[in-house]
Amino acid sequence: MAGAGVVALGWGVQARPSARLDAVFASGAHLTGLLAGYGVLVMLVLMARIPAVEHGVGADRLARWHARGGRHVLGLVAAHGLLALCGYAVHTGTDLVEAVDSLLRYPWIAAACLGALLFGVVGVTSAAAVRGRIRHETWRRLHLLSHLAVAAGFVHQLAGPDLSGGVLIAWLWSMAHATVAVVLVWYRLVVPLRRALRHDLRVAEVVEESPDTVSVLMRGTELAELRAEPGQFFRWRFLQRGLRSTALPFSLSAPVHDDTLRITVKVLGDHTRRVRRLRPGTRVLATGPFGALTAHRRTRPKVLLLAGGVGITPLRALFETLPGGPGDLTLLYRASNAGSLVLREELETIARRRQAALYYLLGRSDDAYDPLAPRALQALVPDLAAHDVYLCGPPAMAQAATASLIRAGVPAGRIHSEDFQHA
Numbered sequence: 001m002a003g004a005g006v007v008a009l010g011w012g013v014q015a016r017p018s019a020r021l022d023a024v025f026a027s028g029a030h031l032t033g034l035l036a037g038y039g040v041l042v043m044l045v046l047m048a049r050i051p052a053v054e055h056g057v058g059a060d061r062l063a064r065w066h067a068r069g070g071r072h073v074l075g076l077v078a079a080h081g082l083l084a085l086c087g088y089a090v091h092t093g094t095d096l097v098e099a100v101d102s103l104l105r106y107p108w109i110a111a112a113c114l115g116a117l118l119f120g121v122v123g124v125t126s127a128a129a130v131r132g133r134i135r136h137e138t139w140r141r142l143h144l145l146s147h148l149a150v151a152a153g154f155v156h157q158l159a160g161p162d163l164s165g166g167v168l169i170a171w172l173w174s175m176a177h178a179t180v181a182v183v184l185v186w187y188r189l190v191v192p193l194r195r196a197l198r199h200d201l202r203v204a205e206v207v208e209e210s211p212d213t214v215s216v217l218m219r220g221t222e223l224a225e226l227r228a229e230p231g232q233f234f235r236w237r238f239l240q241r242g243l244r245s246t247a248l249p250f251s252l253s254a255p256v257h258d259d260t261l262r263i264t265v266k267v268l269g270d271h272t273r274r275v276r277r278l279r280p281g282t283r284v285l286a287t288g289p290f291g292a293l294t295a296h297r298r299t300r301p302k303v304l305l306l307a308g309g310v311g312i313t314p315l316r317a318l319f320e321t322l323p324g325g326p327g328d329l330t331l332l333y334r335a336s337n338a339g340s341l342v343l344r345e346e347l348e349t350i351a352r353r354r355q356a357a358l359y360y361l362l363g364r365s366d367d368a369y370d371p372l373a374p375r376a377l378q379a380l381v382p383d384l385a386a387h388d389v390y391l392c393g394p395p396a397m398a399q400a401a402t403a404s405l406i407r408a409g410v411p412a413g414r415i416h417s418e419d420f421q422h423a
């Protein structure tokens with residue numbers, strides 16, 4: 001917001017007040033164009049995978065900010081185009097169709113139209129109604145078009161009237177774009193490649209945990225340097241046919257130990273089916289660690305870990321490592337039946353060793369008895385309101401559990417969750 005204020009201030013300093021209609025349109029177009037240009041840079045930084053930002057804010061929250069901000073940027077781009085068109089039509093005394101025709105002859109307007117069109121494609125394919133119908137990979141590739149759109153927008157801004165006449169502002173604008181480009185290349189390309197070369201991570205073993213869940217153990221060198229914390233996740237690119245082109249997010253299901261990383265994966269679609277068939281020795285490129293569901297979020301001595309389904313993975317790692325004495329930790333693990341519980345032996349061993357409470361909440365989500373209702377939770381965890389809660393599970397379960405916890409007196413700020421749908 002502060003950055004948007006500075007941009008608006010820059011616009012205010014440059015603006016020449018006029019009551020003429022074409023000047024009012026032009027001035028509005030100028031402001032919305034500058035704000036849209038600034039907005040896309042913020043959107044890119046949010047998704048640049050900067051470890052400090054990912055760790056401090058959380059990847060799921062960043063993705064939600066990016067989605068919300070993206071809608072505002074699209075609105076600003078549309079408003080900028082419309083205001084500029086109206087301003088030109090009023091100034092030249094032409095109708096809107098003639099104005100479009102003559103404006104398209106300017107190369108910097110053609111660049112703007114290309115950028116706006118690409119942003120439109122990115123926006124439409126990200127709308128919930130469309131995104132749910134296309135493959136994640138298709139959506140991701142279309143989303144990459146936004147980089148081309150930003151480049152087209154930058155050309156438009158430098159060559160067009162928005163920045164002309166202001167050497168200082170044009171220089172600052174170019175520096176801002178260059179900085180964001182360097183940050184993106186650094187964190188999304190250079191860092192992962194350097195890490196891959198340094199750690200030489202490879203699949204060591206794939207272990208069947210349940211009929212539809214496997215754990216993948218990976219070994220490398222100097223893995224302590226990654227400083228991965230329990231509760232965090234990486235984006236994993238397995239260099240095996242069918243998995244090379246995608247980086248899948250999976251949480252660590254155990255703390256880093258003896259140069260070994262472990263993830264536990266539920267088979268849901270094409271990629272996770274291939275993960276199950278990974279061969280030992282397969283090279284792995286891992287970017288991360290990401291995520292803020294770590295011990296740093298904790299504010300109280302007592303902690304409740306609340307897992308639903310495969311959401312047990314980050315909580316399993318935290319259950320072993322969160323500091324605490326006997327009675328401080330409780331793990332509630334929701335699953336439809338005993339057969340779908342994974343890592344059960346490990347959880348029970350940890351619970352015994354740490355004198356922590358462990359309860360399985362079994363049953364289908366449409367059963368009459370709801371084990372996540374406020375009273376049911378309070379019966380299992382009597383001083384519930386005095387706990388920090390770490391929550392990870394399917395979106396519907398996480399939403400219902402959050403509402404119950406709040407009704408049971410846990411302040412929203414003490415409910416720390418990871419969303420497996422957004423990152």
Ligand SMILES: Cc1cc2nc3c(=O)[nH]c(=O)nc-3n(C[C@H](O)[C@H](O)[C@H](O)COP(=O)(O)OP(=O)(O)OC[C@H]3O[C@@H](n4cnc5c(N)ncnc54)[C@H](O)[C@@H]3O)c2cc1C
Binds near residue numbers: 420
């Ligand atoms: C932060 C985070 C941590 C996760 N940790 C675990 C874990 O420990 N264990 C586990 O089993 N699952 C985890 N998931 C979910 C896991 O990433 C998806 O289930 C998996 O990518 C599905 O891939 P698929 O192609 O087999 O399934 P599909 O049926 O193609 O997809 C199933 C769901 O996963 C989403 N998805 C697919 N590919 C990606 C991708 N590259 N990036 C983001 N989302 C994608 C789809 O949009 C869809 O909602 C995590 C997700 C996130 C965001």
